[in-house]
Amino acid sequence: MYENSFPNKRFRETLLFVEKHVSKSNQILDLGVSNPFSKIMEKEGFKVKNTTGEDLDVNQSSLTNEGYDVLTAFEIFEHLLNPYTILEHVKCNKILISVPMRLWFSPAYRSKTDPWDRHYHEFEDWQLDWLLEKTGWKIIDSVKFTNPVKKLGIRPLLRLFTPRYYLICAERIAK
Numbered sequence: 001m002y003e004n005s006f007p008n009k010r011f012r013e014t015l016l017f018v019e020k021h022v023s024k025s026n027q028i029l030d031l032g033v034s035n036p037f038s039k040i041m042e043k044e045g046f047k048v049k050n051t052t053g054e055d056l057d058v059n060q061s062s063l064t065n066e067g068y069d070v071l072t073a074f075e076i077f078e079h080l081l082n083p084y085t086i087l088e089h090v091k092c093n094k095i096l097i098s099v100p101m102r103l104w105f106s107p108a109y110r111s112k113t114d115p116w117d118r119h120y121h122e123f124e125d126w127q128l129d130w131l132l133e134k135t136g137w138k139i140i141d142s143v144k145f146t147n148p149v150k151k152l153g154i155r156p157l158l159r160l161f162t163p164r165y166y167l168i169c170a171e172r173i174a175k
Helices: 008-021 036-043 083-089 125-134 154-159
Strands: 027-030 047-050 070-074 094-100 137-145 165-172
Touching: 008 036, 008 094, 008 137, 008 165, 027 036, 036 047, 083 125, 125 137, 125 165
Parallel strands: 027 047, 027 070, 070 094
Antiparallel strands: 094 165, 137 165
């Protein structure tokens, strides 16, 4: 379906969710540098602007721009030390977030070659829900899905039926 063969299911599920909750007339601010999925959203007709690679734990200036209608954070929050601060600085009323779920049979991801490519958080669904609630967001839709891999073994077998990703759409609660 898409150029990169590994994340096809994740990209397909995420795109269906975006199409369900975001109008193509909305301006999207996608956390993180331009990536394969932001290019897919653009190809599908969505207006997407990415952040520039700044350390979002210490610099939220890109979030103070009021020129976006929807914030997307796909596979970003697990890399942040403090996603709470990000959620406090969002200047729109709708967010879409996906995170890898913590799996009891697999440790948190940490690259052996790239010191920045690691997961500080891998969430259970209730943890992300609570984070959103504490920062003034109400979840209006969510979905969990698996991510099977083409390998043999116990863990690949468990991945066939254990949800790996949690995807939410939330709206800001009026204060």
